[in-house]
Structures are given as C-alpha cells and as structure tokens.
Amino acid sequence: MTGELVYEIGQNAYIKLVLHALKHKTNAVNGVLLGRYEQSKGVVEISEAVPLFHSNIGLLPPLEVALMQIEEYYSDQGLSLVGYFHANERVDDKDLSNVAKNIGDHLCRYFPQSGILLLDNKKLEALSKVKDRSPVMQLYRRDGSKWKVGGVEEGGRLGLKEPSANVMLLDYISSKKWEDIVDFDDHLDDISKDWLNAELFK
Template identity: 35%
Template sequence: MADTSVSLQAHCKVLLHAAKYPHSAVNGVLLAEDSKNKDTKSHRCVDCIPLFHVSLGLSPMLEVALLQIDAYCKSKGLVIAGYYQANENYNDNEMNHVARTIGRKIQENFHDACVLMIDNRKVAAETVSQAYKIYTFKETGWGTIEKKGNTEEEILKEECVYALMKSGAQRQLKDFDNHLNDVRNDWRNLELNDMIARCT
C-alpha cells in the first residue's frame, strides 16, 4: 500500500469547495502525477477538480466531467488518483454509496486511489485542523489511514485555508456545475491556484 499525501493546493481547494456550499453535498476528484513506475511507495495528490454541488450521483454529468478531466490530465502528465466528498448532513462524514461507487471506479484505474471524506463541522476558518479522513481500498473494503498531524506542512495548510476563507476566496472557486451553467467558469481554477501559491 502506497503512502498518500495531499498537496497544499489540493487541500485548500477541497475545503474551499465545501465552504462555498455549506448547505449542499459537494464532490470532486484528486489528481496525482502520472508515475509509470508501478513500484512507487507513495503518491501525492497535487491538485483537485471540484465537480458538483447540486446532485452528486448524476451519471451523464459525471461522465462528461470525467472525460474532460481525463483529457486535461493527459495533457499535463496527471492521473485521476482520488475522490473527495462532503455530505449534505452537517454531522455526517461517513462514506456513502456514492463515495464508495465513484471511489471504486477510480481505484479500478489507479490502484492506490484514495477517498477524502470531509468533516463539515471542521469546515470553518477557525477549525480547519484534521478536516477530512483519508480512506484507501484494502482487501476487505475502504479503511482510514493515519494522517500526520502538526507537521510543518500541516500547519501551513491550516494557516493558508484560514487566510483564504477569511478573505472570501471560496467565492472564487468554480466547480463543474458552475461550468455547465456558464462555460466561462473555468473548473481548473487557475486564479485560485495563484492565490494559494501566494500563501507559501
């Protein structure tokens, strides 16, 4: 089993997506660098693409989104390596059927795929510590892995998300639902990526 880590950029965008739509379930995919070396002992989710906040399980929209994201990944040397979700119910942070199904589909194409389940209670500027659980697929099903807390990188992530939420950066985030409403809404979120880069 490979070690899984999440970059600052992916971390911030996952939580900003949940913060933008606190009344809704949200989801998206995590991207990692495409490693042809199958023996790699770790992989890092370097970015995320926010998908939906209206209806997470709509297959036709999901297929359209994944086709576009897959083409984008091929052009950038990336692969879809994981999935994230925040449930609609404020107190619910467990994997449901949608998370398991999409996570398993991704895992079929990327062996060490992960699923991040966001804890809605911690998606606020003041409480961004340990805001999600990371699951990986083992023989018996999905199981959580230990996240390393209080490392220098984790502290930087918390500080960056805090600063971004305080500035209202979540309003800048565009997901696929936004893109389907108006194609000028860029789901790559390049401007937001620049804002996150300035945190470091």
C-alpha cells in the same frame, strides 16, 4: 490492502477542495484528485484537485463528461486521477455515502490505489481555535470490496505536503475566497466559467 501508502496532498489542491465545500455548505459536494504515484517510495502525491458537483452528484452522465475532460487536460501535464473528494450535506454526518463509494470503486478500476478524502466538519470548525496542522479530512482506502478509514494501522496515511496549509486555508476563509470557486456544475451552466480555477490563487 497491500502495504502502507502515504497520500500527500499539496496546499493548493487541499485549499481548493475545502473552499468548494464551504461555498455549498448545505449541499453534498465532490471532486477528483490528480497526481502521481511514486511506487518506489509508497507515496501518492496529490498535486491538483478539480471540484465537480454540488447538485445531483450521483448522476453518471455529467460525471463521465467531466472525467473525460479532466483526464484529457491533465494527462498532458503527466498527472492522472488518483482519488476522490467528498463532503456530506449534514455537518454531523461522518459516514462515507454510497455515492462516494461507487465513484471510488469506479476510480479503483483505473488506479487500484485510489483513496477517498471525506471532509471532517468538526475538524474544520476547530481549525481557528486549535491551530492544527493535520488535514481537515479523513482518508479512506478500499479493503477488498469495502472502504475503510485509512489510518496508519490500516495501511494508509494522509499528510499535508506543506505544514502551513491550514494557516493559508484560514486566510482564504477569512477573505471569503470560497465565493470564487467554480465547479463543473457551474461550468455546465455557463461554459465561460473556468473549472480549472486558474485565477484562484493569483
């Protein structure tokens, strides 16, 4: 790893990914992160997230179709792919899966600073009791050919852009907002379903 990087995730992107994982609690789910790299500040700003799949998440053809559409849409807004999100199928599974590593490796070819965010179910469960302001996910960065937890000492740090993001997340959870999340799986089954989730925060 070369130098410390701060990965700063915006509230809407953060909430969208957690709701995606909550909608499909018994499945592994994934998504991609979009934003900008402020090299002079050493900050990767994650301003948007797109939920991808909740079944057969390791299949390459649907992933490539999704990435092409996502890149085409968001490049007009000046955003590019900066990372990947993953939630494991089992609540007690805290390891980065081979699927997550492979997709992370793929993204690193285009953006070497790509990070992987892995949902921490224990942190998510404790949210309502602890009123924690830290993200309910763990950052991984690639070190050579291996993915490692990106704590400060390892050269990467994840923070919430809005400190109140977890409070907002709890509001969305209590109103069962996860039921409204649409991912690329849903869109491929029914193209009238909006993978941009434009109505989610209205």
